[in-house]
Amino acid sequence: xxxxxxxxxxxxxxxxxxxxxxxxxxxxxxxxxxxxxxxxxxxxxxxxxxxxxxxxxxxxxxxxxxxxxxxxxxxxxxxxxxxxxxxxxxxxxxxxxxxxxxxxxxxxxxxxxxxxxxxxxxxxxxxxxxxxxxxxxxxxxxxxxxxxxxxxxxxxxxxxxxxxxxxxxxxxxxxxxxxxxxxxxxxxxxxxxxxxxxxxxxxxxxxxxxxxxxxxxxxxxxxxxxxxxxxxxxxxxxxxxxxxxxxxxxxxxxxx
Numbered sequence: 001x002x003x004x005x006x007x008x009x010x011x012x013x014x015x016x017x018x019x020x021x022x023x024x025x026x027x028x029x030x031x032x033x034x035x036x037x038x039x040x041x042x043x044x045x046x047x048x049x050x051x052x053x054x055x056x057x058x059x060x061x062x063x064x065x066x067x068x069x070x071x072x073x074x075x076x077x078x079x080x081x082x083x084x085x086x087x088x089x090x091x092x093x094x095x096x097x098x099x100x101x102x103x104x105x106x107x108x109x110x111x112x113x114x115x116x117x118x119x120x121x122x123x124x125x126x127x128x129x130x131x132x133x134x135x136x137x138x139x140x141x142x143x144x145x146x147x148x149x150x151x152x153x154x155x156x157x158x159x160x161x162x163x164x165x166x167x168x169x170x171x172x173x174x175x176x177x178x179x180x181x182x183x184x185x186x187x188x189x190x191x192x193x194x195x196x197x198x199x200x201x202x203x204x205x206x207x208x209x210x211x212x213x214x215x216x217x218x219x220x221x222x223x224x225x226x227x228x229x230x231x232x233x234x235x236x237x238x239x240x241x242x243x244x245x246x247x248x249x250x251x252x253x254x255x256x
Contacts, residue, residue, distance in 0.1 A: 005095055040127065056188075058128070060186030065116045067208060074157025075160040098255070102246065109150075114146060117146055145231065155239050158243065190203070210238070214226075
């Protein structure tokens with residue numbers, strides 16, 4: 001491991017992200033904030049939703065922003081670099097092991113995901129106030145969940161970026177990302193599916209469920225949520241599986 005090279009490549013990715021910060025902000029926050037405004041402001045203000053829905057909605061929006069940002073930040077550059085620009089070939093000549101290039105991608109995506117998630121809280125608070133009741137009784141638990149969610153988004157982006165063809169980008173979002181969001185308990189708690197027992201069990205294969213429920217447990221614990229230990233354990237397992245698969249696929253693509 002060459003830490004100087006690793007940090008130089010990481011700094012380069014940070015510089016690229018800073019140059020595209022405006023486009024990144026619009027891409028990350030526009031759709032979630034529209035959902036926040038419509039469901040949290042318009043629907044609540046019109047009396048169709050209870051005022052408490054504002055607080056229930058915020059952790060799910062945070063999960064969507066974090067997962068979307070991490071996947072986009074890792075998967076899209078990998079797809080372009082491997083199949084279009086071939087920029088990855090220059091990085092493969094860097095004086096460090098090939099696998100550490102994948103680790104650098106995951107670290108960069110994790111940092112971007114964390115930044116996006118933390119920015120959601122003040123942005124949504126401005127749109128939804130008054131009435132947002134956030135409670136963080138255990139900041140370390142919240143930080144642990146946020147880190148695991150960010151890692152999940154980055155490792156998921158690594159796995160998708162190394163397994164998808166450029167022509168299948170549309171399918172990736174329509175067949176993987178979109179269903180993951182709508183069935184990820186982002187706009188409702190997992191307990192809301194009690195009347196649909198088969199679906200309630202089926203959605204447990206969706207890692208976004210544990211991201212949303214974990215953030216809900218640490219930000220708004222007064223609402224129903226999955227046990228926090230279950231969410232933490234599930235996110236850790238998904239991270240290991242996705243990182244292992246993504247690392248293997250990255251190495252295979254790089255060598256070939």
